[in-house]
Amino acid sequence: MTWPPPSRCAVFTPPGGRAMWLAAALFFGLLRVPAATQAQEKTEAKAEAKTEAKTYVGSEVCQACHEEVFKNFQKNPHRSVETGSRAEWKGNACESCHGPGSKHAEAAEAAEIRNPAKLPAAQSEAVCLACHSNKPPRVQSSHAKNEVACVTCHTMHKSQEELVRRAPAAVNQQCAGCHTSVSAQFRKPYHHRLAENAMSCVDCHNPHGSFLAASQRTVFASEPACVQCHADKRGPFVFEHAPVRLEGCAGCHQPHGSSNPRMLARPQVRTLCLECHANIGVTTAQPTTTLGGIPPAFHDLRSPRYQNCTICHVKIHGSNVSRALLR
Ligand code: HEC
Ligand code: HEC
Ligand code: HEC
Ligand code: HEC
Ligand code: HEC
Ligand code: HEC
Ligand code: HEC
Ligand code: HEC
Ligand code: HEC
Ligand code: HEC
16 A cells, blocks of 8 residues: 555645655554554454353353252352342352353363362462452462462362361361471470360461461551460550560560470570570679679679569560569
8 A cells, every 4th residue: 555545645735744744644654553453353353252252151050060069059158249239240150260151061071161279379369369359468478479379278169167267176277287397386395275276376377468477467456466365465565675566476485385384485584584685694894784794783693583584574575664574
């Protein structure tokens, strides 16, 4: 084709300006290229439609061949996606996860239908997140990062109990399946009574991720779940003990279990304190700024009286009356 096209020239022919010609050429050029691609896309789409198009057929069609699954599904909370007054998948619940099923219903071949359990983790998760996108930390969880998909923990068509485990015994069993060494720590002499199923991993962790380290479950104002049960440790206190907030409870405790009383990280309270307060009892000839630097001054660590720090510093998690956490 010659350019510019004669029919349109008349309209745009300016009284002799070459620049205007150029502008007009560009204008049509821009218009014409996308038009061409669009047409091409349409033909491709049509060709595809002939061989590939899958449409939604409705849950009742699935029922014909998957009676058992269909029957169980009537009790599944996901049924609400097709029955609720504002349901977006009226009559099509099965296909909300499995995708349009016309081809599969015709051919009855597994390859023609999407099974989230057989997809790579990221794609499988995308199926669920299409609706369950309301909890952003989920995407940041180390389970997601390590390709543990939703359907690893949530089984869809067996029972409510397997769809979402709530009973501590069932949760612990599931988590222990992969986290064997953590699970074993709860058998140490001092432990939370998890092995006894009095509580579960999800009392402290959010399996979907959280904004705290190690996916710790958050309560109140993004505080670790510990303070929900140990409310007296929550504060705020007039006199905080800095590490409680800064390092977290696990700075001094081993919440999975410990060989030390009070699940402390060290066998003796003293050694734990002195890891940070080493300047308290040093017996050097130099005067120090802290109390008891020189014996027989105040904190004389050679004296048994001073070795058990928490005999005096009883409010070790924070105090409202004593800066030195004495009461
Ligand atoms: C005409 C009978 C028939 C109909 C209708 C039918 N299916 Fe199936 N479906 C089958 C058969 C047969 C298999 C097992 C294929 C195999 O094991 O190779 C199957 C397997 C499946 C699987 C497992 C695929 C896999 O990779 O493991 C899913 C999911 C599924 N069907 C979903 C559906 C949904 C959703 C519908 C409704 C849209 C539906 N089916 C309608 C016959 C049917
Ligand atoms: C919320 C998502 C979701 C919905 C809704 C759903 N499924 Fe599934 N389906 C799955 C997942 C995930 C699997 C993989 C196995 C599992 O987790 O139980 C699956 C597996 C299957 C299978 C393979 C056999 C099996 O049990 O593993 C069939 C058949 C099936 N679904 C049919 C259906 C039918 C029929 C409906 C509607 C009545 C339906 N599904 C609704 C998510 C869904
Ligand atoms: C089409 C939207 C949709 C999709 C896709 C979807 N869900 Fe759901 N899911 C829902 C709705 C709606 C509920 C019910 C919420 C309620 O009752 O509060 C629900 C509830 C749940 C529950 C909680 C059940 C309970 O008893 O508390 C789990 C677990 C769940 N879905 C997992 C999944 C998984 C895993 C996938 C991906 C395989 C998935 N969902 C895909 C909409 C969806
Ligand atoms: C490591 C196992 C695990 C993975 C992976 C997992 N979940 Fe869960 N999910 C659970 C457990 C356990 C519960 C019950 C939590 C409770 O009772 O506090 C739960 C609860 C739920 C609930 C019920 C509402 C709630 O928060 O209590 C929904 C919905 C849900 N999960 C969806 C998902 C989706 C979507 C994914 C993937 C993005 C996913 N889950 C990945 C273990 C998991
Ligand atoms: C299918 C295996 C599997 C199951 C089941 C599983 N996890 Fe995990 N989990 C992993 C993997 C893989 C990682 C990442 C590597 C690691 O930190 O060990 C992980 C990491 C974690 C982390 C560390 C998070 C971080 O950010 O450092 C916590 C906490 C956790 N899982 C808790 C749980 C809880 C609670 C359950 C039970 C509801 C559970 N896991 C079930 C595989 C699993
Ligand atoms: C009493 C609360 C509590 C319980 C119950 C608990 N955890 Fe933890 N877990 C924590 C805390 C706090 C951390 C962070 C430790 C740190 O920062 O050093 C952690 C860290 C982890 C980590 C990452 C670091 C590591 O030790 O590998 C994993 C994985 C983990 N927990 C899995 C589990 C599993 C699985 C269960 C159940 C068998 C469980 N936790 C029960 C509080 C708990
Ligand atoms: C679901 C409630 C709950 C949560 C969450 C919880 N605990 Fe506990 N904790 C308990 C109970 C109950 C005991 C008493 C244990 C027993 O002997 O049965 C206990 C005991 C302890 C003890 C030992 C007390 C003693 O007198 O020996 C310490 C230390 C402790 N918890 C720290 C933590 C830390 C740190 C966290 C968070 C990482 C945490 N707990 C989360 C319920 C909880
Ligand atoms: C600076 C170290 C340190 C930090 C951080 C710390 N604790 Fe403690 N905790 C201790 C010591 C030391 C004891 C033992 C006190 C004693 O000897 O009587 C103790 C005892 C406990 C006890 C059992 C005795 C009691 O007072 O009830 C619980 C429960 C407890 N801590 C929970 C927590 C929780 C929850 C956190 C986080 C909010 C936390 N601790 C943070 C050092 C710490
Ligand atoms: C992880 C480090 C760490 C551990 C372990 C620790 N502390 Fe502290 N402690 C601090 C920090 C940091 C401060 C704040 C110091 C400041 O404000 O100058 C502090 C403050 C104090 C104070 C108040 C000092 C003042 O006058 O403000 C006392 C008392 C105290 N700690 C006692 C203890 C005892 C007893 C233990 C052992 C049970 C202990 N600490 C364990 C880090 C630690
Ligand atoms: C016999 C009681 C007693 C014992 C045991 C004791 N302290 Fe103290 N501690 C005190 C008193 C009293 C103060 C000063 C309070 C004040 O200044 O108002 C103090 C002050 C402190 C301070 C604050 C120092 C500063 O610079 O302000 C720290 C830190 C401290 N003690 C840590 C320890 C550690 C660590 C141990 C164990 C090795 C310990 N204490 C054992 C009674 C004790």
